[in-house]
Amino acid sequence: MTAWQIVILASIVCAALKVAGYLIPPKAFEHPTVARIANLMTVALLAALIGVQTFGAGQAVQLDARVPAVLVAAVLYALRVPFVVVVIAAAVVAAGIRMLT
């Protein structure tokens, strides 16, 4: 697939999902189990992406400067530091460690 094909196809699917809720009868999604799974799906995917982005290096698992950077980010989020500041701080921590080692 080309990058454009991926970008366009994924965008159409996501936009269609938003439209779907305005078209389908609400009854189909009223079941609490369906709603619960949808909510947990978001959590599972985000957490999985954090795991892969923090430890993955191609098809290997690798512990490096990303781990302390993500730990710093977690502490900063717990202290209610704004998103953008935390993201920059994580980049600075990882880049700093790489520069020193």
Next chain:
Amino acid sequence: MATQRTPEERAAIRSGLAVGLATAVYGISFGALATLSGLDVWQTCFLSLVMFTGGSQFALIGVLASGGLAAGPAAITSAALLGTRNVFYSIRMAPVVGPGFWRRAAAAQLTIDESVAVSTAQTTLGAQRAGFWVTGLAIYLGWNLTTLVGALIGDLLGDVSAYGLDAAAAAAFLGLLWPRLKERQTQAVAVAAAVVATLLTPVLVPGLPVLVAAGVALVVGGFNLFGAKPTKPPAGGDA
């Protein structure tokens, strides 16, 4: 909109603008990370203009960054699965938005975590409506502007790891996840999914570990393990 606004509507507009401004700034991180994952400036801006749902956008570029174009199908599937919650938001917003083809088409594009969260926090229908539109439009304009700025910055930067931007991507995902970790069930799912995806990384092709980890949500949600409460939209953290 009417020129005479109720105090509830004015309060909804104020909080919509505040949330909109705060969220729009994330666009810079998205734009920079997207171009560093291999997309060009136009593709990056296309995602913010058309996809316009932050979690899915970050997921798409995250999978592409680790797996390249070969991980395209997994990247699309990750983005789509993260976008399924917008179906529930649309269902909730349909009576607030009201009938009319064009109005609903515009509303669908603006149906995201923040616009729904601000809207459902209001007490009158007028305020719910105002909160939805003001938040959605403010974020749409701001998110697309800051995406362009971030993409241009990312385009100038170059090598990802040298600048620590791979760690920044992980921190960005953590920021989207953080507001959802209030209940024990979501905490359990988050830990399990992160462990599953990491352990499967050496075994499966890039992109697939994330999708398999989504199965944790099916198991925990399907059997309602770790005691759930009724779900409601999160207060923020994602465009």
